[in-house]
Amino acid sequence: MERAAALDDPRPVLSALIEAGYRVIAPVEQDGAIRYLPAVDPDSLPKGRIDSQTPGSYRLEDGDPERWFDYVVSPESWKAWLYPARRKMWTSTRSEDGLSFERPEAEWTPTAFFGVRPCDLAAIEKQDAILKDGAFADPDYAHRRENALIVVIQCARSAETCFCASMNTGPRAQAGFDIALTELGAEADHRFLVEAGSEAGARVLEGLTEDATEADKDAAHAATNAAAASQIRVMPENVAAGLKARLTAPEWDDVAKRCLNCANCTMACPTCFCSDVQDTSDLTGDLTDRWRVWDSCFNPDFSYIHGGAVRTSSMSRYRQWMTHKLSSWHDQFGASGCVGCGRCIAWCPVGIDIVAEAETLMAQPED
Amino acid sequence: MRDSAEPHTAIADPMLPIAMRVSEAWRELDDVVSLRLVTKDGAPFAFAPGQFNMLYAFGVGEAAISISGDPARTGELLHTIRDVGAVSGALTRLKAGDEVGVRGPFGSSWPVDSEHDRHLLFVAGGLGLAPLRPAIYRALATRHRFASITLIMGARSPRDLLYPYQLAGWTASHALRLNITVDHAGPEWTGSVGVVTTEFARALAGIDPAKVSAYLCGPEIMMRFGAMGLADMGVSTERMWLSMERSMKCAIGLCGHCQFGPDFVCKDGPVFRHDEIARRLTLKEI
Ligand SMILES: Cc1cc2nc3c(=O)[nH]c(=O)nc-3n(C[C@H](O)[C@H](O)[C@H](O)COP(=O)(O)OP(=O)(O)OC[C@H]3O[C@@H](n4cnc5c(N)ncnc54)[C@H](O)[C@@H]3O)c2cc1C
Ligand code: SF4
Numbered sequence: 208m209e210r211a212a213a214l215d216d217p218r219p220v221l222s223a224l225i226e227a228g229y230r231v232i233a234p235v236e237q238d239g240a241i242r243y244l245p246a247v248d249p250d251s252l253p254k255g256r257i258d259s260q261t262p263g264s265y266r267l268e269d270g271d272p273e274r275w276f277d278y279v280v281s282p283e284s285w286k287a288w289l290y291p292a293r294r295k296m297w298t299s300t301r302s303e304d305g306l307s308f309e310r311p312e313a314e315w316t317p318t319a320f321f322g323v324r325p326c327d328l329a330a331i332e333k334q335d336a337i338l339k340d341g342a343f344a345d346p347d348y349a350h351r352r353e354n355a356l357i358v359v360i361q362c363a364r365s366a367e368t369c370f371c372a373s374m375n376t377g378p379r380a381q382a383g384f385d386i387a388l389t390e391l392g393a394e395a396d397h398r399f400l401v402e403a404g405s406e407a408g409a410r411v412l413e414g415l416t417e418d419a420t421e422a423d424k425d426a427a428h429a430a431t432n433a434a435a436a437s438q439i440r441v442m443p444e445n446v447a448a449g450l451k452a453r454l455t456a457p458e459w460d461d462v463a464k465r466c467l468n469c470a471n472c473t474m475a476c477p478t479c480f481c482s483d484v485q486d487t488s489d490l491t492g493d494l495t496d497r498w499r500v501w502d503s504c505f506n507p508d509f510s511y512i513h514g515g516a517v518r519t520s521s522m523s524r525y526r527q528w529m530t531h532k533l534s535s536w537h538d539q540f541g542a543s544g545c546v547g548c549g550r551c552i553a554w555c556p557v558g559i560d561i562v563a564e565a566e567t568l569m570a571q572p573e574d
Numbered sequence: 575m576r577d578s579a580e581p582h583t584a585i586a587d588p589m590l591p592i593a594m595r596v597s598e599a600w601r602e603l604d605d606v607v608s609l610r611l612v613t614k615d616g617a618p619f620a621f622a623p624g625q626f627n628m629l630y631a632f633g634v635g636e637a638a639i640s641i642s643g644d645p646a647r648t649g650e651l652l653h654t655i656r657d658v659g660a661v662s663g664a665l666t667r668l669k670a671g672d673e674v675g676v677r678g679p680f681g682s683s684w685p686v687d688s689e690h691d692r693h694l695l696f697v698a699g700g701l702g703l704a705p706l707r708p709a710i711y712r713a714l715a716t717r718h719r720f721a722s723i724t725l726i727m728g729a730r731s732p733r734d735l736l737y738p739y740q741l742a743g744w745t746a747s748h749a750l751r752l753n754i755t756v757d758h759a760g761p762e763w764t765g766s767v768g769v770v771t772t773e774f775a776r777a778l779a780g781i782d783p784a785k786v787s788a789y790l791c792g793p794e795i796m797m798r799f800g801a802m803g804l805a806d807m808g809v810s811t812e813r814m815w816l817s818m819e820r821s822m823k824c825a826i827g828l829c830g831h832c833q834f835g836p837d838f839v840c841k842d843g844p845v846f847r848h849d850e851i852a853r854r855l856t857l858k859e860i
């Protein structure tokens with residue numbers, strides 16, 4: 208466990224993972240964005256690229272050609288792998304013996320997630336609390352999670368939309384990873400600190416021989432501290448109690464007028480977990496499959512019960528999303544539902560900023 | 575919210591339905607059918623009053639349906655279903671011998687045993703008697719432990735009264751005191767006309783409101799005004815429970831659909847103590 212190595216290049220870590228038998232999912236540039244896809248080739252890492260993320264905008268640009276990890280979170284989060292957007296839950300067959308129900312076989316192979324940012328690790332832990340560690344677990348999620356090796360890349364740079372420092376989720380992950388990389392220095396000093404966070408991680412790193420120095424570790428802290436200091440967005444500290452005391456503030460209508468109810472924020476958010484079910488039948492009508500599919504509280508039908516939806520107004524749906532993220536998640540799972548990754552800000556087509564909205568609401572009188 | 579209701583029994587795989595057989599199906603009202611379900615291997619199905627199952631109509635879908643039978647009779651499950659749409663409609667068309675998928679039992683329950691020596695007041699609106707009936711059975715089974723048992727029943731019209739044969743039996747045997755009120759009735763109706771709150775004064779005559787434990791189930795607006803009315807008469811808001819309805823897909827706290835402020839109605843409810851949700855009941859579109 209107490210294993211820390213230094214490297215000039217991150218690719219040996221990828222190669223070591225592949226050699227250890229893991230399927231590796233890693234950042235790849237595709238369609239103008241970073242995506243997390245199966246890495247067939249260590250050279251496919253988007254070296255030298257940087258992301259510009261601002262409200263309503265995401266652009267990949269050329270950055271320092273020598274640096275590997277200056278871009279931060281991708282539009283898609285790791286939930287696409289751990290909790291896929293569409294997944295078969297069971298199959299039911301009707302025969303002379305009546306009905307029977309069967310789960311599909313577990314089909315997940317040991318997989319390394321290479322390039323998990325600290326906020327995204329925190330998001331995975333939040334989904335764990337719901338989908339794996341609660342009174343009822345989703346067995347498919349639990350199976351995937353137990354077979355996932357997490358390689359964190361600590362953030363030496365923050366995007367303009369990042370506010371993990373104020374959510375206490377980054378830019379440095381303290382624990383919960385199997386391996387963590389920090390990109391250090393420039394030019395002659397450019398190197399990587401590679402730390403093991405678990406026995407499984409240490410085993411992968413066995414072949415890496417150059418030990419890290421105390422100076423490397425200090426440099427790693429300095430790098431992530433600098434990223435934290437650069438963040439301009441800061442979530443108000445008492446937002447959980449504050450929103451609960453302002454559920455009828457007229458400002459909810461103001462943000463609702465701008466919100467398109469497109470659900471982009473919930474799809475991009477790494478902690479949003481809501482799902483719907485769909486049933487499909489084969490042509491004989493004697494076989495049906497039940498699917499779990501991602502859903503969003505912005506969907507007008509989300510709260511539908513006989514007689515009509517509970518949340519018919521756009522105001523009430525925005526309020527549900529934001530109060531769930533920032534307030535009622537604390538009641539439900541003992542922590543915020545937001546990790547400060549900024550995706551919902553960048554991927555909102557009209558640039559609604561959850562931090563700015565929280566600040567506006569907190570400035571209103573209590574109900 | 576989490577400690578006011580009794581916990582449910584353990585479930586082997588809460589996501590995967592088990593097949594149960596319809597042993598009997600009968601019509602209660604024009605659009606309401608009751609089903610008696612039995613397990614295929616004869617295993618008992620234990621539940622607590624107020625809990626619900628997810629019933630799956632093959633090829634159509636699932637719906638949350640309360641268990642409406644006697645919790646002492648673990649060899650069968652009773653469900654009472656109103657045909658309001660695709661799934662409920664398919665469930666009401668099931669016949670004896672058909673099979674249905676069942677997941678459950680889920681959710682919190684009506685606390686009955688803990689309320690000994692008190693006056694139990696059940697307030698049912700329409701189909702709300704179905705989820706309350708297991709609690710009434712439980713109370714009647716240990717009748718001597720309670721100071722009194724009263725049921726106030728509200729329905730749209732006399733012909734919309736659920737389980738009329740049972741209401742008649744309960745009053746005939748003096749098992750409980752029954753107050754019925756309807757929204758509309760023809761001249762042949764000699765009982766009360768009006769909303770359930772108009773019956774409170776009569777039902778509570780001579781009863782110390784501080785000794786009342788009330789259980790409300792029906793449309794949300796009826797429960798909201800009912801609880802307010804009882805609180806105005808001096809019934810403690812910590813001694814009133816009501817059962818909430820929200821959209822439900824998973825019933826186990828994973829799909830997010832049933833959120834009601836900080837609570838998941840499927841696992842923190844559906845039975846809530848009134849004081850824990852009183853503020854939310856006054857907010858629109860929560
Ligand atoms: C705890 C609990 C206990 C209940 N107990 C009982 C009971 O004992 N008896 C009883 O009769 N009922 C009961 N209900 C209500 C019952 O679950 C609903 O009436 C039932 O789900 C209706 O399903 P349906 O498909 O027949 O009706 P619909 O109204 O057609 O559909 C309801 C569901 O289908 C989907 N749906 C259909 N149309 C739309 C649309 N336009 N937009 C979006 N979604 C749509 C939604 O997912 C919705 O949840 C209970 C509900 C809860 C939560
Ligand atoms: S709410 Fe926005 S900033 Fe917070 S975790 Fe979700 S996407 Fe990231």
Ligand code: SF4
Pocket residue numbers: 473478479480481502503504505527528529531532830833
């Ligand atoms: S309720 Fe809305 S904000 Fe909360 S998890 Fe579901 S989709 Fe996300």
Ligand code: FES
Pocket residue numbers: 821822823824825826827828829830831832833838839840841
């Ligand atoms: S019904 Fe899915 S969370 Fe409650």
